[in-house]
Amino acid sequence: MAIGKFKDSAPDRAPAAATGVRFTRRSFIVTLTDRREISIPLSFYPTLAKATPSKRVRWELIGSGRAISWDALNLDLCVQFLLEGAREGLPQPPGFSELVSPKAVRRRSA
Numbered sequence: 320m321a322i323g324k325f326k327d328s329a330p331d332r333a334p335a336a337a338t339g340v341r342f343t344r345r346s347f348i349v350t351l352t353d354r355r356e357i358s359i360p361l362s363f364y365p366t367l368a369k370a371t372p373s374k375r376v377r378w379e380l381i382g383s384g385r386a387i388s389w390d391a392l393n394l395d396l397c398v399q400f401l402l403e404g405a406r407e408g409l410p411q412p413p414g415f416s417e418l419v420s421p422k423a424v425r426r427r428s429a
Contacts, residue, residue: 335398336384342375349401352384357401364407366394 339350346358347367361368367375367389374391381388381395388395397405 334385335402337380337387337398338384340378340387342372347375349387349398351398359401364394364396366392366407 333352336352337349338352341348341350342361345362346360347364348356348358350356370389370392374389377391378387378389380386384398386395386397394407396407
């Protein structure tokens with residue numbers, strides 16, 4: 320008996336897309352086109368967590384629902400990344416040691 324290979328259907332599948340967004344005190348819920356809902360903790364997205372409720376509700380779907388945009392917050396979130404559990408990446412400023420090479424920091428005595 321031959322064992323068949325598993326065929327990954329991901330390339331044939333339509334990209335994940337949203338139809339709506341709503342908020343609770345601790346999370347936001349994205350409704351997908353296939354009627355699933357995903358709930359994401361606001362702590363994963365500091366920009367949304369710090370935003371006022373009036374700014375949070377001013378979102379729009381872009382790219383046929385493949386992303387959600389908050390113009391007032393300068394934030395765009397990809398629905399596929401939300402499904403994958405990605406978090407908002409706020410860049411950390413480089414430390415002093417990253418800005419200056421170790422050789423430049425050392426002083427040689429005479």
